[in-house]
Structure formats: structure tokens, C-alpha cells
Amino acid sequence: MTTGTPATQHPGPGVAPGAPAGAATAGPTAGRVPLDPYRTRTDFPILRTTTHGHPLVYLDSAATSQKPSAVIEAVDRYYREYNANVHRGIYTIGERATAAYEAARATVARFVNAPSAGEIVFVRNATEAINLVAATWGRRNIERGDILVLTEMEHHANLVPWQLLAQEKDADLEFIPITDDGLLRLDVLDVLLRLKPRLVAFTHVSNTLGTINPVREIVDRAHQAGALVLVDGAQAVPHVPVDVQALDADFYVFSGHKMLGPTGSGALWARSALLEAMPPYMAGGEMIREVKLRRSEWNEVPWKFEAGTPDIAAAIGLGVAADYLAELGMERVREHERELVAYALETLPRAVPEIELYGPGADQRGGVVPFNLPGIHPHDVAQILDRQGIAIRAGHHCTMPLHERLDLAATGRASFSVFTTREDIDALASGLREVLRVFAG
Amino acid sequence: MDDLYRDYILEHYRRPHNFGVLDAPTVSHEGANPLCGDRITIQLGIRDGRVEEVAFTGRGCAISQASASLLTDEIRGKSVEEVAALTSQDVLDMLGIEISPARLKCALLSLDTVSQALAELGAGASPGAAPEAS
Numbered sequence: 001m002t003t004g005t006p007a008t009q010h011p012g013p014g015v016a017p018g019a020p021a022g023a024a025t026a027g028p029t030a031g032r033v034p035l036d037p038y039r040t041r042t043d044f045p046i047l048r049t050t051t052h053g054h055p056l057v058y059l060d061s062a063a064t065s066q067k068p069s070a071v072i073e074a075v076d077r078y079y080r081e082y083n084a085n086v087h088r089g090i091y092t093i094g095e096r097a098t099a100a101y102e103a104a105r106a107t108v109a110r111f112v113n114a115p116s117a118g119e120i121v122f123v124r125n126a127t128e129a130i131n132l133v134a135a136t137w138g139r140r141n142i143e144r145g146d147i148l149v150l151t152e153m154e155h156h157a158n159l160v161p162w163q164l165l166a167q168e169k170d171a172d173l174e175f176i177p178i179t180d181d182g183l184l185r186l187d188v189l190d191v192l193l194r195l196k197p198r199l200v201a202f203t204h205v206s207n208t209l210g211t212i213n214p215v216r217e218i219v220d221r222a223h224q225a226g227a228l229v230l231v232d233g234a235q236a237v238p239h240v241p242v243d244v245q246a247l248d249a250d251f252y253v254f255s256g257h258k259m260l261g262p263t264g265s266g267a268l269w270a271r272s273a274l275l276e277a278m279p280p281y282m283a284g285g286e287m288i289r290e291v292k293l294r295r296s297e298w299n300e301v302p303w304k305f306e307a308g309t310p311d312i313a314a315a316i317g318l319g320v321a322a323d324y325l326a327e328l329g330m331e332r333v334r335e336h337e338r339e340l341v342a343y344a345l346e347t348l349p350r351a352v353p354e355i356e357l358y359g360p361g362a363d364q365r366g367g368v369v370p371f372n373l374p375g376i377h378p379h380d381v382a383q384i385l386d387r388q389g390i391a392i393r394a395g396h397h398c399t400m401p402l403h404e405r406l407d408l409a410a411t412g413r414a415s416f417s418v419f420t421t422r423e424d425i426d427a428l429a430s431g432l433r434e435v436l437r438v439f440a441g
Numbered sequence: 442m443d444d445l446y447r448d449y450i451l452e453h454y455r456r457p458h459n460f461g462v463l464d465a466p467t468v469s470h471e472g473a474n475p476l477c478g479d480r481i482t483i484q485l486g487i488r489d490g491r492v493e494e495v496a497f498t499g500r501g502c503a504i505s506q507a508s509a510s511l512l513t514d515e516i517r518g519k520s521v522e523e524v525a526a527l528t529s530q531d532v533l534d535m536l537g538i539e540i541s542p543a544r545l546k547c548a549l550l551s552l553d554t555v556s557q558a559l560a561e562l563g564a565g566a567s568p569g570a571a572p573e574a575s
Contacts, residue, residue, distance in 0.1 A: 377478075379477050409501075
């Protein structure tokens with residue numbers, strides 16, 4: 001009988017020779033042996049496909065990441081070998097499924113340095129996590145006239161749930177503005193904090209500009225003013241080291257599908273005292289301890305928030321993805337992407353002098369490069385790039401207020417991951433020259 | 442290599458026909474694709490049940506702007522009934538290029554905007570019901 005944890009049964013990813021297997025997030029080799037994207041690439045089967053006869057150049061990891069074989073195989077293995085519901089079966093494969101599901105929770109907790117696995121709630125994605133907090137903590141604690149502070153750079157997922165809550169409770173939203181370079185105006189934060197907001201909610205890394213926000217600094221100031229803090233880590237967890245204890249926020253949310261894990265996986269971390277006090281989100285099976293016809297008692301945290309059969313395969317895959325990233329070492333991932341951004345910011349304007357680039361410098365930015373070619377809509381840019389096998393995002397990237405603030409109808413966006421190489425950026429540069437050629441007629 | 446960006450499409454994009462505003466439009470309607478930021482305002486001057494004048498302004502991708510240029514050429518001089526009867530396929534035929542599902546909204550924004558302009562006139566459902574006094 002085996003109740004093994006598939007989360008540890010995959011070969012080590014592109015770890016350079018000599019690096020110990022299973023190096024921790026910021027392991028001893030971090031920063032010394034650079035990440036080798038050419039080696040990492042071999043772990044991603046989709047990179048062996050072609051589009052319009054060209055090898056795929058995938059520059060849209062900020063929308064969703066590609067998946068390494070280890071993740072795909074873990075999902076496959078669950079369905080082939082031990083598909084069973086969790087927390088129910090008194091039989092071998094049911095126990096194995098439960099063990100793998102809970103092992104994945106422990107892995108994810110370790111990956112973001114949560115104090116305990118019990119503080120990790122599995123959700124479908126960061127959007128669901130934010131909605132969960134707004135609908136439970138928010139509904140219980142926000143009252144008429146209360147203030148919630150957000151920022152101008154939020155993804156709609158960290159904006160619209162608070163709009164709904166504010167409308168329902170007659171509460172007010174205030175916004176930290178940004179500079180033209182896409183940095184948060186912390187001087188204005190101080191002014192807003194004098195209004196005694198109940199919550200400050202902001203993104204760790206901007207999905208559009210790539211800005212890495214000074215989380216700990218904002219958290220400290222918000223806590224001094226008596227506010228709780230929710231951090232949207234969807235674009236941070238896959239790209240920079242994240243330690244929820246060091247960041248000291250109250251809620252930290254992220255998506256699995258952006259961090260090399262399956263779609264339908266994601267996590268909410270919150271302090272256990274908060275989770276204990278929050279009412280349930282969805283109701284049904286799994287989240288209860290005892291049900292009578294007219295009332296029920298809730299299950300313990302975190303299962304209180306996981307009504308119904310969860311996406312078991314996705315959660316197991318997420319655990320494997322977290323292990324994969326941990327073995328690469330998040331310090332190395334961050335350094336790799338910082339170098340790519342610096343290379344892109346230097347190379348693109350040289351190869352394509354017409355290009356307009358937005359966002360802060362490489363030191364303050366994750367692997368995201370938004371741009372425009374004058375007079376050419378980003379959809380046309382993206383379409384012509386696609387004919388060359390290059391995938392970028394075009395549009396407003398779910399940040400319409402940010403685009404309005406920057407007076408842009410839309411932008412093109414190239415975003416990077418552990419397998420992105422300088423050649424990918426060179427391909428983008430020559431692809432953009434082709435766009436200009438087509439439009440020059 | 443690019444079937445989508447044929448010369449005549451790009452020509453309509455660079456120098457769109459009927460680009461501008463009318464002095465006294467019978468109806469003016471703005472349409473937008475919020476997902477991509479395409480935006481078009483179409484103005485119609487209708488006399489005796491016919492589209493006598495038409496103009497548009499806007500910004501967006503080559504497909505949406507070329508489509509507006511071609512469609513406004515097409516509807517000038519047509520009766521309101523004829524314009525109301527235009528279908529998505531008619532517009533795709535005018536464009537003469539293969540439109541991927543992701544770009545369909547761009548291609549059809551101008552037709553949607555014209556349809557809404559007619560609906561605003563009360564002429565969408567029963568064309569001819571709103572003859573303009575000349």
C-alpha cells in the first residue's frame with residue numbers, strides 16, 4: 001500500500017550541475033549559479049511545438065504560465081492511478097488522494113513560508129481568493145462609511161470585488177495614485193491612512209507594468225494606521241521570493257496557473273485568527289462538521305472554506321509546481337527575469353527605435369514589458385507576431401483604470417518566465433520590425 | 442505572409458473613407474469594444490428613408506477601422522431597410538479576408554454601431570418607420 005506524495009516524485013528541473021536537489025526557496029546556491037533557461041526549456045513540452053511553422057516563442061506568462069512535464073505528469077498520474085475523492089474514502093486510493101492533496105497544501109505553505117498548512121485555503125485562482133475575503137471578512141467587518149484603500153494599478157480582480165462590497169455596505173474606496181513611471185505614490189498613502197481605512201489592498205507585482213511594490217513598507221504603515229492588508233500575489237509568487245511572514249500582510253492570494261501549476265488551482269493565505277473568525281464562503285459538503293435540518297456546524301479551517309469536491313488534480317499539480325520553482329530557487333528566478341527585463345529595455349529601443357515602453361526600470365520590475373508601436377493597435381501587432389510564432393498579450397490586461405491613467409487605449413505586453421531566453425527577446429525585436437514593415441506598406 | 446493585412450485593408454486603415462463628422466446628422470452613435478479599446482462613432486444623415494450622408498470617427502485596430510471605412514462606403518445611398526438587412530457575413534465578404542474568432546468583434550464593430558444607430562432611430566426593427574422630413 002502506498003500513500004506516497006507524488007509531489008516529490010519528479011526529476012529535478014533545470015538545476016545547474018552541482019546545485020543540491022531540493023534547494024530551498026532562497027537556497028545556498030541562490031544568486032551564485034544563474035538559472036539556465038536553456039536547460040529549463042527542456043522541461044516544457046509545449047516549447048517543442050510550432051505555430052504557423054515557427055517554434056513557439058511564448059511571451060505571455062503573465063496571462064498564464066506554461067506547465068513543466070512534472071506538473072502534467074502529476075495530474076495525469078492522479079487520474080490514472082489514484083483518482084478518488086478526498087477526506088472520505090476508507091480505501092487505499094482514497095487515502096492516497098487525501099494524502100497527496102494535503103501534502104500539496106503543506107508544500108504550498110512551505111513555498112510562501114506560511115506558519116502552517118492550515119492557513120492555506122485552496123481556491124480556483126487569485127480572483128476567487130479575493131472574492132472569498134470580500135464576501136466573508138468584508139461582509140462581516142465593513143460598515144457604512146468605512147474606507148478601503150486600493151491603488152490605480154490594480155487588476156480588475158482586486159478592484160471589482162471591493163466595488164461590490166462598497167456598494168453593498170455604502171463604504172468608500174480610495175486609491176493610491178501612481179507616478180508616470182508606474183510607481184505607487186507612498187506620500188499619498190500616508191494622507192489616505194489618516195482617513196483610518198479598514199483595509200489596504202494592493203498588488204505585489206503589477207501585471208501590466210511589472211512594478212514590484214514595497215510590500216513590507218506599505219504593510220507597516222497600514223498596520224500603524226489600524227488597517228488590515230490584502231496583497232494580490234498572482235504576479236509575484238511565480239517570479240520573486242515570497243515569504244508571507246516577512247511581508248507581514250494579513251491576506252496574501254495567488255493563482256496556481258500563473259506559477260507553472262494547473263488551471264483551477266490557487267491559494268489564499270491568511271492569519272489563522274482571521275480565518276477562524278471569518279464566516280464560510282460557499283456552503284455544502286466538505287465544509288461542515290455536523291449538519292442538521294435547520295442548522296449546521298462548520299468544519300475546521302481551512303476546510304471550512306473548501307465546500308464541495310475540490311479540484312484535487314489541480315491542487316496536487318500546484319504542489320509539484322511549487323516544488324519545481326523551489327528547486328530552481330526563487331532568488332535565481334528573480335535574477336533571471338531581472339536580467340531579461342534589462343536586456344529587453346536595452347535591446348528593443350535599439351532594434352525598434354519607434355517603440356514606446358512603459359513602466360519602471362529593471363530593478364523595480366518583474367518580468368513584464370508593456371509597449372506600443374505608434375499608430376499601430378496592439379491587436380494588429382499581436383496578430384502579425386503570431387504569424388511568426390510569437391505569443392504576446394494585447395489589450396488592457398484587465399487594468400482598464402491603469403490604462404486610462406496612462407492615457408492609453410491598449411498596450412502590447414511581453415512577459416517572461418523561467419524558460420525565457422534572450423533569443424526570445426531578439427525574436428520579439430525582429431517580429432516588431434516585421435510589423436512595422438507590414439504597416440509601412 | 443499576411444492574409445489579414447492585405448494592401449487594400451491597410452490602405453483603408455491609413456486613409457479611411459468617410460472619416461470625419463457631419464454638420465447635421467440625423468443620428469450619431471458611438472460603439473466600443475471595451476476588451477481591445479476599439480472605438481467608433483458613426484453618423485448618418487437620412488433623407489426620405491435613405492442614407493444620404495455617412496461619416497465616422499474613431500480609433501482602433503486596422504481591422505475595425507478598415508471595416509468602418511468599407512461599410513460606410515457600402516451604405517451610402519442605400520435605403521434604411523437595405524442597411525438594416527446587412528448581415529455579419531456581408532461585412533466579412535466586404536473585408537474579403539479570413540477573420541479569426543478573436544478578431545470577429547473588431548471586424549463587426551462598425552456594423553454593430555450602425556445597427557444601434559438605426560435602433561436609436563426606431564428604425565432597426567421596422568425600417569422605414571422614421572422617414573426624415575427633408
